[in-house]
Amino acid sequence: MKTNELQEHTMVESATEKSQSIETPEGTFTVRLVLDDLGHIYPGMIRYTVEVLHGSETVYTYAINSYEAPPGSLFDTQEVAEIVFSRLVHDVASRPHAYTRPRHFTRPLPESGTADVVILQGSPRRFGNSAKIASWCEDEATRAGLSSRIFYLQEMDIHPCIGCYTCYDYGYCPVEDDMPGIIRALEAASVIVVCTPVYTSTVPAPLKAMMDRCQWLHAREKILGKEVHARGLLIAVAGRRGAEPFICVTHVVDAFMENLGILPAEPVLIGDLDRTRDVEEIEGIEDDVRAALSALLAPRDEG
Ligand SMILES: Cc1cc2nc3c(=O)[nH]c(=O)nc-3n(C[C@H](O)[C@H](O)[C@H](O)COP(=O)(O)O)c2cc1C
Known part of the structure; x- marks a missing residue:
């Protein structure tokens, strides 16, 4: 049956x-x-x-x-x-x-496309600073012998959440777009990295839309018991210097992770890019990013 x-x-x-x-x-x-x-x-x-x-x-x-x-x-x-x-x-x-025959309505998640390290790249710039940081993370995962996958959210079809709450009825979202692949990848990942620029004090719209749509994942956890067991890392870049540009973005990404039971590590916050322009020009920053991620890539205790 x-x-x-x-x-x-x-x-x-x-x-x-x-x-x-x-x-x-x-x-x-x-x-x-x-x-x-x-x-x-x-x-x-x-x-x-x-x-x-x-x-x-x-x-x-x-x-x-x-x-x-x-x-x-x-x-x-x-x-x-x-x-x-x-x-x-x-x-x-x-x-x-x-x-006489069963009729079940559901949206099955894809079987493939999972990875140990899932990187959510929030910048619309394919070759910008966040994209560069995402590629360092991808490389660091490979060095640790782990698989990784970058989602370029700007290039995906991700609609905003419509607040219908039907994900709490059946454990799936009725909005048809590219979200099933992300939901499946987040559910299976051991580390989730959010690489993002600061846009108007928060994250760019496609990343925010994706985070809101993860209410579906919250419903899957609560209704179906499909728990996410990942560590999370935020790496954010901003044009302005100092801590102020990151106040909202850290709250937003923390709330996203907390909602899904993802344990966040200390974020890496890189400011002053309106002046520096290229994150690669900041001495030691690539090593800092790699070290922050590598601390989360230690083999998990299977016991
Ligand atoms: C629409 C828009 C809004 C932005 N808002 C802010 C902001 O509120 N605070 C800030 O410090 N930088 C802001 N910036 C600057 C970006 O954070 C900065 O240029 C960053 O390096 C871009 O990252 P990327 O190269 O990964 O796209 C904004 C840039 C854009 C295009």
Whole structure:
């Protein structure tokens, strides 16, 4: 029997609200409305799942959670779930043949494209300072005998998060773009490096979009138990000198890592590039970057 990921790995305690058995010429079906308290993820979050079972096999699942309704909305998620429950009871009884084969909606992540060290390169400049730093990191991983992969976020199709919260229903994001490869790579990495310039005190838009879309990964961790076990390193460059340009960027990247359970190391912050222009011209900086990464590349304790 082919089941979907949610059924295989569900991490939450469920309570059945309603259940109805339907006898048909195609056999016995059960329609169930299950309530999950997801308050451990967000305060007051409740998920309603309506399932159709053919015998003991789940053939159809519909889920909705209380965070999907905007504030003050007339749209009540429990009411929606109850309407779907009654309509499914009616539909299964009137055309049971449509429910004899499982129909599962999901977005499988790619099997390939993983690496030990994943480098998220946030600058739109393919040959700029962040790109150079990313190549040093790639080389340092190779020296340590590890695989690495750089994601040039500017060149990828990454849409902003739409705040629909449906990732907490099924453990996947409905937005169609290049994110599945990133989600898979982050989940499998042992070290995640964010190489970025400071743009208007924070990170460039494509990197920010990617970070927001990692809410999907947060949902996968919370709903499916797919934990990220990586160390994280931020390497940021800025035009202006001093610590001030990095205040916001460090908060943003820390929040991204903390949300996913990635343990951040001390960041490498390189300022004054409006004057220096080329990071390579800063004496000792390549060694500093390599040393910061290499400290995270020690073989992991498998015990
Ligand atoms: C749109 C834009 C916004 C920027 N905002 C800041 C800023 O707020 N603070 C700062 O110190 N530098 C700022 N910079 C300068 C970049 O951080 C700096 O040029 C950096 O070296 C570029 O990195 P890259 O070579 O990896 O693209 C900005 C540059 C651009 C193009």
